[in-house]
Amino acid sequence: MQFLLAFVVAAPLLGSVAALLPAPPGLKGRSPEQAVLRHGVTVTGVILAAAVALTLGFDHGEPSRFQATTDVSWIPALDIRLHLGIDGISLPLLLMTALLFFLCALYSYFKLPSGPSPKAFVALLLVLESGTLATFAVLDLLLFFLAFEMVLIPMYFLIARWGRSEGVAGSASIRGGGRETGGRQAAAWKFILYTLLGSVVMLLGLLLLGVNGGTFDMVALATDNGRELTLTTQLLAVLAIGTGLAVKTPMWPLHSWLPDAHTAAPTVGSVLLAGVLLKMGTYGFVRILLPATPEGMAVFAPYLGALAAIGIIYGSLACLALARKGNKGDLKRLIAYSSVGHMGFVLLGIATMTPTGVNGALFANIAHGLITGLLFFLVGALKDRYGTADLDTLAGATGAALYGRAPRLGALLAFAAVASLGLPGLAGFWGEMLVLFGAFDPAEGLPRAAFLTYLAAGAFGTLLTAAYLLIVVRRVCMGDPRTAATAPAAPAVLPDIQRYEFAAWTPLAVLTVLAGLWPALLLGLTDPAVQKLLAGGNS
Numbered sequence: 367m368q369f370l371l372a373f374v375v376a377a378p379l380l381g382s383v384a385a386l387l388p389a390p391p392g393l394k395g396r397s398p399e400q401a402v403l404r405h406g407v408t409v410t411g412v413i414l415a416a417a418v419a420l421t422l423g424f425d426h427g428e429p430s431r432f433q434a435t436t437d438v439s440w441i442p443a444l445d446i447r448l449h450l451g452i453d454g455i456s457l458p459l460l461l462m463t464a465l466l467f468f469l470c471a472l473y474s475y476f477k478l479p480s481g482p483s484p485k486a487f488v489a490l491l492l493v494l495e496s497g498t499l500a501t502f503a504v505l506d507l508l509l510f511f512l513a514f515e516m517v518l519i520p521m522y523f524l525i526a527r528w529g530r531s532e533g534v535a536g537s538a539s540i541r542g543g544g545r546e547t548g549g550r551q552a553a554a555w556k557f558i559l560y561t562l563l564g565s566v567v568m569l570l571g572l573l574l575l576g577v578n579g580g581t582f583d584m585v586a587l588a589t590d591n592g593r594e595l596t597l598t599t600q601l602l603a604v605l606a607i608g609t610g611l612a613v614k615t616p617m618w619p620l621h622s623w624l625p626d627a628h629t630a631a632p633t634v635g636s637v638l639l640a641g642v643l644l645k646m647g648t649y650g651f652v653r654i655l656l657p658a659t660p661e662g663m664a665v666f667a668p669y670l671g672a673l674a675a676i677g678i679i680y681g682s683l684a685c686l687a688l689a690r691k692g693n694k695g696d697l698k699r700l701i702a703y704s705s706v707g708h709m710g711f712v713l714l715g716i717a718t719m720t721p722t723g724v725n726g727a728l729f730a731n732i733a734h735g736l737i738t739g740l741l742f743f744l745v746g747a748l749k750d751r752y753g754t755a756d757l758d759t760l761a762g763a764t765g766a767a768l769y770g771r772a773p774r775l776g777a778l779l780a781f782a783a784v785a786s787l788g789l790p791g792l793a794g795f796w797g798e799m800l801v802l803f804g805a806f807d808p809a810e811g812l813p814r815a816a817f818l819t820y821l822a823a824g825a826f827g828t829l830l831t832a833a834y835l836l837i838v839v840r841r842v843c844m845g846d847p848r849t850a851a852t853a854p855a856a857p858a859v860l861p862d863i864q865r866y867e868f869a870a871w872t873p874l875a876v877l878t879v880l881a882g883l884w885p886a887l888l889l890g891l892t893d894p895a896v897q898k899l900l901a902g903g904n905s
Contacts, residue, residue, distance in 0.1 A: 474491075
């Protein structure tokens with residue numbers, strides 16, 4: 367188990383180095399490009415198999431205990447240790463991350479985004495995987511920071527070199543005003559500047575927490591439960607660390623880098639950005655701030671809840687504006703704004719500081735990764751077929767009529783949309799419901815009247831979410847197939863789901879149904895760990 371976890375974290379880095387080397391004579395295939403893409407599928411597949419083995423070997427009877435731990439001294443002078451371990455909170459995120467990277471590598475093998483060398487693409491993808499997996503596995507504050515930052519450069523290049531500029535616009539397009547078009551380079555710079563500035567502030571907070579707490583070990587800090595920290599220290603740590611995490615989540619009003627990054631990124635970049643990178647921010651709130659600075663979190667929790675509630679409403683209204691006919695709304699941009707709303711639910715659950723709310727936040731994290739990852743795959747496929755993701759162009763005068771022209775593609779898009787709006791029986795339902803239950807009865811000492819207001823905002827947000835997603839389904843999936851086929855941007859023959867697309871998308875659809883019908887599969891892992899975490903490390 368120790369070896370498996372260390373292997374899962376380190377192997378992608380070794381694979382990224384190997385991707386840059388010439389392929390062995392017997393493994394070149396038809397071309398060097400094919401060989402390196404096959405290498406990416408192989409490495410991510412091995413990592414996924416190791417993550418599955420780790421899950422099977424995990425003691426599900428004690429999910430609150432850190433397992434597969436490695437704890438060796440790295441920098442003795444600073445008391446920094448190579449400390450790895452997983453519990454019921456981090457294991458689902460680790461497994462989902464390994465799955466999404468494998469599916470993206472498989473998709474890219476058949477549909478490589480246009481750009482420079484495939485070798486560089488695969489190497490960057492594997493470095494990105496190593497950083498995200500390490501974020502969910504490390505138990506030292508400074509190692510967490512290094513892993514957190516490790517993902518920035520690969521994602522920057524994936525957006526800047528393999529992305530597409532079409533549809534990247536300023537906020538004016540959402541208000542229906544002028545279209546302030548930028549390029550993929552601008553989107554990539556915006557992404558890295560926002561996240562780097564947030565990370566600088568976060569590093570100061572991590573140093574403050576580690577120095578004043580007497581250790582950088584996250585398990586020891588959680589067990590201490592803030593007893594060694596003054597209220598002022600906790601407040602400063604929550605403010606600094608929370609700012610850096612909020613940028614990555616992203617939380618309103620620190621979200622403005624996200625729509626451009628998603629719109630410009632290649633399909634697999636959008637899938638990984640939504641499915642994995644956004645989870646790193648919310649995971650930090652749960653893993654570091656809730657147990658290590660409980661008094662500071664209690665002071666800021668009402669404000670965090672307020673910003674989360676605003677994000678839910680804002681994201682939904684932005685999506686409604688983009689979905690309206692005549693607003694030239696980009697589908698990728700619309701789903702990016704939907705992520706602002708969905709992650710608002712996650713932050714609201716964390717702000718309740720209750721087991722119910724935090725479990726709901728963790729469930730919503732996984733549900734969002736599965737469902738939004740599937741949505742970005744589907745919208746990427748539409749963009750490849752039509753040459754655009756502009757909703758007005760896709761829909762034409764009567765609708766794109768996917769049900770008639772590409773029925774399997776239309777049905778899967780409708781399935782992903784109703785899953786995203788929180789239909790009971792699918793994964794999107796349970797997380798949001800638990801978050802709202804947590805807001806109904808927040809932790810002792812938090813203002814219940816304020817959280818009841820946030821509950822009302824969240825409930826209203828679910829109605830808005832249903833409204834804009836059903837509009838998208840009506841405009842893209844319905845219509846007259848004969849009229850839709852004659853639209854200017856419509857291909858004469860619209861291909862339905864291809865075999866490689868079916869292979870890459872089916873696992874996400876199956877897991878969305880499985881998590882919706884069997885929520886105890888996930889909650890049985892997270893709940894004991896959350897109970898222990900909120901109790902200051904005591905079961």
